[in-house]
Amino acid sequence: MDKQTAAGRIAALRTELERHNRLYYVEDRPEITDAEYDLLFRELVDLETRFPDLAAPDSPTQRVGGAPLDKFEQVTHRIPMLSLENAFTDAEIADFDDRVKRFLGLHGDVEIDYVCEPKMDGLAVELVYERGVLTVGATRGDGVVGENVTHNLKTVRDIPLRLRCEQPPELLEVRGEVYLPLAPFQRLNAQREEEGEPPFANPRNAAAGSIRQLDSRITARRPLAIFCYAPGEVRGASFAAQTEFLDRIGQWGLPVNPLIRPVKGVAEILAYYREMTERRDSLPYEIDGVVVKVDSFALQRELGEKSRSPRWAVAVKFPPRQAVTLVEDIVPSVGRTGVITPTAHLRPVEVSGVTVSRATLHNWEEMERKDIRIGDTVVIERAGDVIPAVVKVLAEKRSGRERLLPIPAACPECGSEVVKIPGEVAVRCMGLSCPAQIRESIIHFASRDAMDMEGLGEKYIEQLLRLGLVKNVADLYTLTREQFMQFERMGDKLAENLLNAIEASKQRELSRFIFALGIRHVGEHTAKLLAGAFGSIENLERATEEELLSIREVGPQVARSIITFFRNEGNRETVRRMIEAGVRPTVEEKKVGGRFTGKTFVFTGALARFSRPEAQKMVEKEGGHAAGSVSKKTDYVVAGAEAGSKLDKARQLGVRVLTEDEFLAMLEGG
Numbered sequence: 001m002d003k004q005t006a007a008g009r010i011a012a013l014r015t016e017l018e019r020h021n022r023l024y025y026v027e028d029r030p031e032i033t034d035a036e037y038d039l040l041f042r043e044l045v046d047l048e049t050r051f052p053d054l055a056a057p058d059s060p061t062q063r064v065g066g067a068p069l070d071k072f073e074q075v076t077h078r079i080p081m082l083s084l085e086n087a088f089t090d091a092e093i094a095d096f097d098d099r100v101k102r103f104l105g106l107h108g109d110v111e112i113d114y115v116c117e118p119k120m121d122g123l124a125v126e127l128v129y130e131r132g133v134l135t136v137g138a139t140r141g142d143g144v145v146g147e148n149v150t151h152n153l154k155t156v157r158d159i160p161l162r163l164r165c166e167q168p169p170e171l172l173e174v175r176g177e178v179y180l181p182l183a184p185f186q187r188l189n190a191q192r193e194e195e196g197e198p199p200f201a202n203p204r205n206a207a208a209g210s211i212r213q214l215d216s217r218i219t220a221r222r223p224l225a226i227f228c229y230a231p232g233e234v235r236g237a238s239f240a241a242q243t244e245f246l247d248r249i250g251q252w253g254l255p256v257n258p259l260i261r262p263v264k265g266v267a268e269i270l271a272y273y274r275e276m277t278e279r280r281d282s283l284p285y286e287i288d289g290v291v292v293k294v295d296s297f298a299l300q301r302e303l304g305e306k307s308r309s310p311r312w313a314v315a316v317k318f319p320p321r322q323a324v325t326l327v328e329d330i331v332p333s334v335g336r337t338g339v340i341t342p343t344a345h346l347r348p349v350e351v352s353g354v355t356v357s358r359a360t361l362h363n364w365e366e367m368e369r370k371d372i373r374i375g376d377t378v379v380i381e382r383a384g385d386v387i388p389a390v391v392k393v394l395a396e397k398r399s400g401r402e403r404l405l406p407i408p409a410a411c412p413e414c415g416s417e418v419v420k421i422p423g424e425v426a427v428r429c430m431g432l433s434c435p436a437q438i439r440e441s442i443i444h445f446a447s448r449d450a451m452d453m454e455g456l457g458e459k460y461i462e463q464l465l466r467l468g469l470v471k472n473v474a475d476l477y478t479l480t481r482e483q484f485m486q487f488e489r490m491g492d493k494l495a496e497n498l499l500n501a502i503e504a505s506k507q508r509e510l511s512r513f514i515f516a517l518g519i520r521h522v523g524e525h526t527a528k529l530l531a532g533a534f535g536s537i538e539n540l541e542r543a544t545e546e547e548l549l550s551i552r553e554v555g556p557q558v559a560r561s562i563i564t565f566f567r568n569e570g571n572r573e574t575v576r577r578m579i580e581a582g583v584r585p586t587v588e589e590k591k592v593g594g595r596f597t598g599k600t601f602v603f604t605g606a607l608a609r610f611s612r613p614e615a616q617k618m619v620e621k622e623g624g625h626a627a628g629s630v631s632k633k634t635d636y637v638v639a640g641a642e643a644g645s646k647l648d649k650a651r652q653l654g655v656r657v658l659t660e661d662e663f664l665a666m667l668e669g670g
């Protein structure tokens with residue numbers, strides 16, 4: 001390539017990368033995958049290396065992140081927060097090790113002490129502790145100036161507001177990655193699609209979007225977590241190495257990833273990288289590689305920094321979990337609130353060990369932006385156990401026979417009018433008796449998190465609808481044994497179990513009942529608030545907009561949605577019929593504003609400081625809930641001696657594990 005061609009390409013790449021930086025860092029809505037971005041970035045680095053006089057200090061290769069949003073107060077980092085250099089192959093890892101040794105003047109055979117860490121795919125933040133108290137929390141921003149998001153970071157329950165130590169250092173700046181574990185990420189996206197909001201492209205964008213909120217109530221509702229991994233400025237304490245630093249901040253109560261491990265030399269780095277490549281799919285959060293750091297802080301200082309990244313660390317990225325396949329069909333499906341979502345049916349293809357045959361296309365806007373058509377050859381990508389997405393179309397593979405799927409003129413299930421609400425990306429079926437919406441709303445009503453009618457899943461609900469035995473949720477309570485016996489392959493015992501499950505659901509907590517009704521914008525959290533504030537379904541039904549708005553965390557959109565729901569004659573009738581059938585939502589006698597409000601605990605192992613019933617009482621007294629088994633909903637597992645499978649499950653799901661003493665300290669307000 002001659003210099004003139006190179007100059008043209010460099011300019012084009014810079015413009016392109018700057019656009020993607022803005023979309024990714026500032027707007028939290030990237031248009032291309034990280035792997036595609038990394039390719040462009042790499043091309044620019046290579047060209048700038050080959051033509052050094054075309055390099056420029058303001059090139060994206062020399063800068064970090066994106067400009068801070070001006071809706072936030074700015075925070076200047078005492079020490080800049082840099083990015084990391086990338087490595088993609090074994091050879092590049094070996095190059096890194098060589099460079100370190102050459103720079104330090106060490107012999108090639110020396111084995112350096114490194115620390116290997118999972119590279120969390122989240123948002124870098126800095127926490128400032130002054131004399132042990134959290135005073136400021138900021139994003140990385142452009143590396144020099146970040147955004148002040150203290151109020152939001154304080155809602156992240158893993159972040160201690162006060163360090164757990166007798167003599168805290170005068171100043172401790174800690175850097176870490178805020179992330180959203182996969183399970184809540186998926187729930188959040190499902191909810192956003194139902195509400196007509198664009199889903200987040202990946203957990204990183206969800207975490208970044210959640211932290212960069214003006215309203216910290218929104219942040220508080222997202223179960224964000226953090227792992228800390230680097231010091232900023234520190235006064236009144238000193239550490240000789242990364243390993244020592246991590247140990248100490250761990251003791252002070254800052255979360256440190258337990259998968260971090262010291263290693264010696266290149267061979268052990270490679271072994272760690274391979275191990276993480278295998279484990280990444282079973283982790284409850286997304287990692288996009290491994291970070292390798294020189295352990296000794298003295299050596300780190302000697303190596304120093306370049307403009308964009310330190311010389312003592314490298315990020316080894318995982319290959320993207322992508323595959324190429326064919327879109328055999330695009331099928332619109334109708335959700336509980338009537339949102340119509342296009343789903344791609346794919347020729348089954350294996351992506352790193354998992355067979356994929358469906359991909360979500362989210363909505364028509366997204367589908368049109370990527371120009372995805374039936375018959376297209378596409379690149380798909382799987383992130384964690386998130387539903388795969390179509391990354392892009394291979395337009396050069398087109399034959400000309402590909403077809404676009406237009407927005408349906410009518411609901412594919414009931415033929416009702418379809419509307420695209422201004423300001424929303426979603427397309428909705430407006431049919432009041434749309435069978436798809438009815439089906440989805442009954443499935444929701446009976447589901448585990450709502451009325452929990454065990455065994456009454458999608459399959460039976462579809463049969464009930466097909467036989468005309470159920471037209472809305474109230475009809476569930478009129479079902480008889482004889483009616484169930486009409487089902488294929490139904491036995492006495494099974495029918496009995498289903499009826500028992502329906503009967504048992506009559507006594508569920510009020511908050512579950514409210515959530516089960518499927519009022520738009522009323523999720524589990526809001527349902528709990530409403531149950532606490534109104535105490536009965538009748539009171540909620542009569543609530544005025546003003547009363548609703550007086551509840552902290554209930555905004556105008558939610559209030560209006562509740563009013564609209566109960567203004568509807570049909571909805572009121574449905575609720576009335578259920579009460580007549582004996583549904584008696586129980587009122588949680590929980591202390592409102594208790595220390596554990598809304599939190600679920602599981603106790604396991606041999607408890608030495610209190611009995612299990614005592615523990616349960618303590619939790620309930622503070623507004624929490626003690627459950628028998630560990631699930632994604634569990635907030636804390638309190639483990640005594642010889643805790644077994646429940647503890648393993650907790651670790652696997654990334655649930656916070658407490659000792660009995662830690663639990664008692666929390667109870668006392670630690």
Ligand SMILES: NC(=O)c1ccc[n+]([C@@H]2O[C@H](COP(=O)([O-])OP(=O)(O)OC[C@H]3O[C@@H](n4cnc5c(N)ncnc54)[C@H](O)[C@@H]3O)[C@@H](O)[C@H]2O)c1
Nearest residue numbers: 020021024030032033034037083084117119120124229291
């Ligand atoms: N898709 C897009 O349009 C787009 C646009 C811009 C950037 N990106 C992605 O972002 C990358 C560049 O972003 P970057 O500057 O944040 O760099 P990076 O993500 O490649 O690496 C640096 C960051 O890693 C994070 N990190 C996670 N775990 C860490 C650990 N244990 N120790 C230290 N740091 C850790 C920190 O946030 C740190 O700032 C690109 O390589 C690309 O993958 C994508």
Ligand SMILES: [Zn+2]
Nearest residue numbers: 411414429434
């Ligand atoms: Zn419909």
